[in-house]
Amino acid sequence: MDLIERMIWDTKNGQILDEERRYVMLRADVLMGIFNQLPDAERQQALHSFMNSVKAHGSNSVAAYWLAINKNPQVLLDTMIRISAQLGWGAWQICKYTPQELTIEVINSPFAKASIVSQTPVCTPILGIMESMGSFIFNGPVQVLEHFCHAQPNHSKSCLFIIKPVAHV
Known part of the structure; x- marks a missing residue:
């Protein structure tokens, strides 16, 4: 499944749609510039709110x-990797996938790349x-834990995420 093929670019009405879900194109530096201007405590709270919003609204997608993929976990994972790249959310690569853990490396995260240097990870939308x-x-x-983030001091060139079922935490 390709999101690009599903999207309707309705320029007459000024909208980009995937069925009833509306998307907005926005530069990463503009978006992260909001967070970069906040004092650290407020920045962390705003990033946390961003994560919760993506979780709540992204779950619809x-x-x-x-x-659409007949509830197949591997196909969903492959679909999400492809769609994330199509949306500009970086290149996702599976590092480990077992019944107890899924580890994904994200190369070129737009959130990390457009962030100021941060002591804590900033890829909360991911x-x-x-x-x-x-x-x-x-x-x-x-x-889900962002184990390390490109935006952190002495950073890696990527971000690493670990997903575990709550029963295995």
């Missing part, structure tokens, strides 16, 4: 994909969508 995706893949609640 993940649920639609889940049904955390939110991975939590939604993980709940379908593992058939229940999951915990």
Whole structure:
């Protein structure tokens, strides 16, 4: 499934749609510039709110994909990797996939690349969508951790996410 093929670019009405779900194109530096201007405590709270919003609203998209691919966990994972790249959310690569853990490396995260240097990870939107995706893949609640982030001091060239079913945390 390719999101690009599903999208309707309705320039007459000024909207980009995937069925009833509306998308907005926005430069990463403009978006992350909002967070970069906040004092650290407020920045962390705003990033946390961003994660929760992506988790809540992104779950509608993940649920639609889940049904479209006949509830197949591997196909959902492959679909999410492809769609994330199509949306500009970096290149996702599976490092480990077992019944107890899914580890994904994200190369070129737009959130990390457009962030100021941060002591804590900043890719909270990816955390939110991975939590939604993980709940379908593992058939229940999951915990997602950004183990390291490109935006952190002495950073890696990528970000690493670990998804575990709550029963295995």
